[in-house]
Amino acid sequence: xxxxxxxxxxxxxxxxxxxxxxxxxxxxxxxxxxxxxxxxxxxxxxxxxxxxxxxxxxxxxxxxxxxxxxxxxxxxxxxxxxxxxxxxxxxxxxxxxxxxxxxxxxxxxxxxxxxxxxxxxxxxxxxxxxxxxxxxxxxxxxxxxxxxxxxxxxxxxxxxxxxxxxxxxxxxxxxxxxxxxxxxxxxxxxxxxxxxxxxxxxxxxxxxxxxxxxxxxxxxxxxxxxxxxxxxxxxxxxxxxxxxxxxxxxxxxxxxxxxxxxxxxxxxxxxxxxxxxxxxxxxxxxxxxxxxxxxxxxxxxxxxxxxxxxxxxxxxxxxxxxxxxxxxxxxxxxxxxxxxxxxxxxxxxxxxxxxxxxxxxxxxxxxxxxxxxxxxxxxxxxxxxxxxxxx
Numbered sequence: 001x002x003x004x005x006x007x008x009x010x011x012x013x014x015x016x017x018x019x020x021x022x023x024x025x026x027x028x029x030x031x032x033x034x035x036x037x038x039x040x041x042x043x044x045x046x047x048x049x050x051x052x053x054x055x056x057x058x059x060x061x062x063x064x065x066x067x068x069x070x071x072x073x074x075x076x077x078x079x080x081x082x083x084x085x086x087x088x089x090x091x092x093x094x095x096x097x098x099x100x101x102x103x104x105x106x107x108x109x110x111x112x113x114x115x116x117x118x119x120x121x122x123x124x125x126x127x128x129x130x131x132x133x134x135x136x137x138x139x140x141x142x143x144x145x146x147x148x149x150x151x152x153x154x155x156x157x158x159x160x161x162x163x164x165x166x167x168x169x170x171x172x173x174x175x176x177x178x179x180x181x182x183x184x185x186x187x188x189x190x191x192x193x194x195x196x197x198x199x200x201x202x203x204x205x206x207x208x209x210x211x212x213x214x215x216x217x218x219x220x221x222x223x224x225x226x227x228x229x230x231x232x233x234x235x236x237x238x239x240x241x242x243x244x245x246x247x248x249x250x251x252x253x254x255x256x257x258x259x260x261x262x263x264x265x266x267x268x269x270x271x272x273x274x275x276x277x278x279x280x281x282x283x284x285x286x287x288x289x290x291x292x293x294x295x296x297x298x299x300x301x302x303x304x305x306x307x308x309x310x311x312x313x314x315x316x317x318x319x320x321x322x323x324x325x326x327x328x329x330x331x332x333x334x335x336x337x338x339x340x341x342x343x344x345x346x347x348x349x350x351x352x353x354x355x356x357x358x359x360x361x362x363x364x365x366x367x368x369x370x371x372x373x374x375x376x377x378x379x380x381x382x383x384x385x386x387x388x389x390x391x
Contacts, residue, residue, distance in 0.1 A: 043067070068331065077336050079320045085330030095241075097188040097209045100162045102127040102181050106138065106155070107371065113171055114147035115139045116154055119371055122189070126181040127168075136170035136177075143167070159183070193218035196376055199389055200227040207240025207294040212247035219251065219279060229282040229389035231382065232298070235312060236370050239293025242321070242340075246271045249301050254278045258301055260345055261321060263338035283308035284385035287353055288366070291315040299353050300342040310355045311385040319349025359384045 050058040068082045083091055093099055103125015109117040116138040121128045139146050141157040149157070158166060160183050167180045191214035193202045200222030204215055222230065242259060249258045255275025262268045285299040285308050296315045302308035320336035327333065341347045359381045361369070368374040369381070376382055 064329075065331070068333070072333055072335070075336075077320065079318065079322055080336050081334050083324075083332045083334065088324070088326065088330060088332040091324070091332070095208050097190050097206070097211075098185050099159070099188065100183050100185055101125070101159050102130075102132075102166065102168070102183060103186050104132060104158070106151070108151055109137050113137050113139070115171070116146060116151065118170070119373070122186060125186050126184055127179070130179040130181040132168065132170065132179055132181075133172065136172050138168055139171050139176065140169040141166065191215050191218050193222060195222060195225055195227060196231075196386065198226070198228050199386055200225075200230045201233065201376075201382070202230060203233040204237055204295075204298075206238055207244045207248075207298070209241075209244070211240060211244040212251075215248050216251050223279070223281070227281070229284070230279070231284045231286065231385045231389070232302075232308070233286040233382070234291050234295035234298055235286050235288040235381070236290045237292065237295035238290075239295055239318070242271070242294065245294040245298060249298065250274060251277070252279045252283075253301065253305055253307060256305070257343040259297060259340065259343070261338050261340040282389045284388050285310050286381055286385055287312040287315050287355060288369075288381075289313055289316065290370075291353070293318045293321075296348055296353050297340070297342060300346070300348065303353065303356065304342055304344050304346075309357060309385070309388045310353060311357045311359055311388065312355050312381050313358060313360060314354060315348075315352035317348050317350045317352035319347040357384055357388060 047058075047060060047063075065082070065084050072080050072082045090099075103122030104127045105119045105122075106116040107119055109115050118132060118134055118136045118138065120134050121132050138154070141154060144157060146154055158168070160166060162183055162185055165180055165182050167178060169176060169178050171177075187210070188205065190205050190208065190211050191202060193200065195201070200219070202215065202218045202222070204211060219230065242261075246258050250273045253273045255273055257270050257272050259271040260268070283302060285302055287295070287299050287310060291299065291312075292315070296318060299308075299310050299315070303310045319339055319341070321338050321340050322334045323337045324332050324334040339347060339349070361380055365374065365378075365380070369379060
């Protein structure tokens with residue numbers, strides 16, 4: 001199922017489990033020069049034809065990005081992709097679980113007033129300091145009418161360079177208010193946790209920077225509170241870094257394999273738990289059709305060790321890992337360079353994780369879970385997970 005909301009702080013692409021590299025020294029032998037000559041000859045022919053006869057004129061600006069996208073798409077691998085220089089800069093920033101902005105989460109307003117509905121305001125952001133509130137409707141950004149732009153365009157207007165200012169006009173209780181705020185670096189709250197009637201609830205947004213540290217802190221805080229079980233929520237989790245994933249699993253599981261991978265050279269690698277410490281509490285993991293990559297392998301490892309009950313719906317099924325190679329102009333290509341599998345050696349590509357307890361939800365509930373507008377009591381998947389730990 002597709003997501004219907006776009007968070008300003010959300011990652012631009014599905015995250016990869018592999019570490020990001022700069023340069024292209026790891027690439028295998030390139031195609032023979034005569035093949036490149038054939039491509040260049042055909043390209044010159046096509047562009048020359050368009051220059052001569054295309055009725056509306058032809059601009060080659062951005063052609064390099066488009067051709068690079070096409071080259072990667074030709075692999076047929078849905079996990080490999082090209083990033084422009086701007087997208088790659090955002091990718092690096094997002095992988096650090098931070099972004100430059102004012103600290104608001106928005107969606108299209110479904111009411112009569114056109115604009116963006118503010119779902120939440122990050123207390124660490126300048127929007128919170130300025131006085132913006134959840135429920136405000138953004139009607140203009142720097143004097144530009146929000147009704148004239150789509151969600152992505154307005155989000156881009158709000159974002160910008162650190163230290164610059166932006167003016168946002170909102171409608172609140174029938175009154176138009178104007179706020180000026182300074183954009184700054186904001187750390188994404190990658191993990192949130194709560195104690196729900198004696199059971200710990202830990203929502204992990206991704207497995208990027210700070211994930212392991214924040215997750216382990218949450219687990220230990222809840223254990224000190226005396227919880228009798230733990231529910232990990234990785235629904236809508238796009239994945240992340242292998243090292244962050246393995247640190248979390250190492251803290252939770254006894255000694256044994258955690259993650260297996262084979263790279264393009266055929267070299268196998270096995271990450272294992274030390275077994276020095278582990279958490280012996282009843283556990284459940286929430287997954288859905290938007291649980292990707294490291295999120296799937298987190299659930300799979302706990303399931304295979306019989307350490308947790310997996311609740312929700314079938315996950316995506318991703319079995320390739322990627323490395324991002326920075327190109328000379330600042331753009332990059334994220335390429336599948338290997339396959340990975342569960343502790344027991346199961347490749348999830350195209351299959352995913354089958355929950356122990358399948359709990360379907362309708363589209364409205366699915367969207368509400370994504371936008372975090374559903375209470376604990378209204379979330380049937382969470383309630384099923386909680387119930388499984390009370391038996």
